[in-house]
Every structure is written in structure tokens, then in C-alpha cells.
Amino acid sequence: MDKLSLAGLLVGVLGVIGGQWLEGGAISALVQGTAFVIVFGGTLGAVMLQTPFRIFVAALRMGRWVFAPPTLSVQDLQHQILEWSNHARREGLLILEAQASKNEDPFIRKGLQLLADGYGADRVREVLEVDIQAYERFRWAAARVWEAAAGYAPTIGMLGAVLGLVHVMERLGEPAQLGAGIAVAFISTIYGVGFANLVFLPIANKLKMLIQQQIAYYEMLVDGFELIANGENPHFVKGKLQGYLF
Secondary structure, rough: OOOHHHHHHHHHHHHHHHHHHHOOOOOHHHHHHHHHHHHHHHHHHHHHHHHHHHHHHHHHHHHHHOOOOOOOOOHHHHHHHHHHHHHHHHHHHHHHHHHHHHOOOOOHHHHHHHHHHHHHHHHHHHHHHHHHHHHHEEEEEEEEHHHHHHHHHHHHHHHHHHHHHHHHHOOOOOOHHHHHHHHHHHHHHHHHHHHHHHHHHHHHHHHHHHHHHHHHHHHHHHHHHHHHHHOOHHHHHHHHHHHHHH
């Protein structure tokens, strides 16, 4: 659990609510179902319209990374690469085929299998970099779904404000009905800007940072596989990979 992300979301929401309370406003005034439906539904529809289904589903699944990010230990990976290097030098590259079958990560399995099949360092890097680039493009496209939501939400909020004002104009002869329309007008704008800047945009930026960490993790793997393919001394391998630990 990423406690900082959870704390950040709570601080942001409580900051808005606290400001409303300090100004003497009723906190219940910020709760407006119609405004929520307009902003959230409109934003969701716009995002769904522009996004392929596969990327949209991936974006939703990646949303949980903000609070439960993937576990990637660079130090553990360094130790694992050194272990593979030692096995390969002592028993030959073919021994890595058994290591490949035990690993759950398809990228690692593929790299180890390429080494076991006797491919050179250049060919191993060539094949795996294609996978990294494809992975990066797909994950970045998914992260941009949240970024797109941050762009649409304020505009949909303004749309809700206009609808609220239209409702007010239609009820000018009924003073008792004006409050609901005015509430939709102003609260829609708050929801649009609030969702964009407190939820959607921070999630998009957090996901981009996590994707960069994953790419660095896989690039370290590729470097390790290349060093093993070249038959480098494990001490040299350790020194080369040390730079990823900073």
C-alpha cells in the first residue's frame, strides 16, 4: 500500500472541505448528485469515445497501481542476474533453460530462453528491446487515458454549469426552485476542476512515473542478459549493474 498516495488524496479532499467549512459554508452544499452525474458521466463517456477498449480496460486496471504499485526490487534483480551469470559460467548457457521454466515473468523467461538457445548478445538485445518498446507504448497509452480525463472534466464541469443556469432561467418565476439550479451550476464547476486536479491528473502522472521505473527495470535485465551472453565475469556484471541501484 502506497500510504503517501492515500495521504495525498485525503489531504487534497480535506483541504477543499476544510476551506468550505472555514468560510462558514455548509459541507453538505458540496454534495450534489446531479452535478456529479453530469461531470463524472460526461467525462467517462468522452474518454470511452476516444479510447480503444483494450487500452481503456488496461487504464482502469492500472489505476490501482497508485495505491498498490507493482513490486520491483532492483537489488533483488541484481542478485538474480548475478546468480544466472554464475550458473552460466560454471555449467554453460543451456542451464538457463531450467531457470526460464521456473520464472513467472514472460519477459524474463523469453530472455533466458534466448540465452539458452545460444543467441548472441546483439540478437538478445534486439529482440528484447522490441518487447520493451511495445510494452512502453501500451502502458503510456493507458496512462494517457487518465490524463485525457483530466482534460475533459473541467470542460464537462462548465457544461454542467451552463445546464444549471438554463434550469435557473426556466424557473425565474418560481423562486423556491432557483436554489437547485444554482447549486448544479457552481458545484459542477467545482467537481470538474476538483476531479481533474485532485484525482485524474495526479493518477496519470503517478502511473507515468511507475512506468518509467518498470522500463528501467527491464533495461537492467537486458543489460544483464547481454553481459551473460558475452560471458563476462560476474564481478564485472555486478559492477556494471551497480549503477541501477542509485
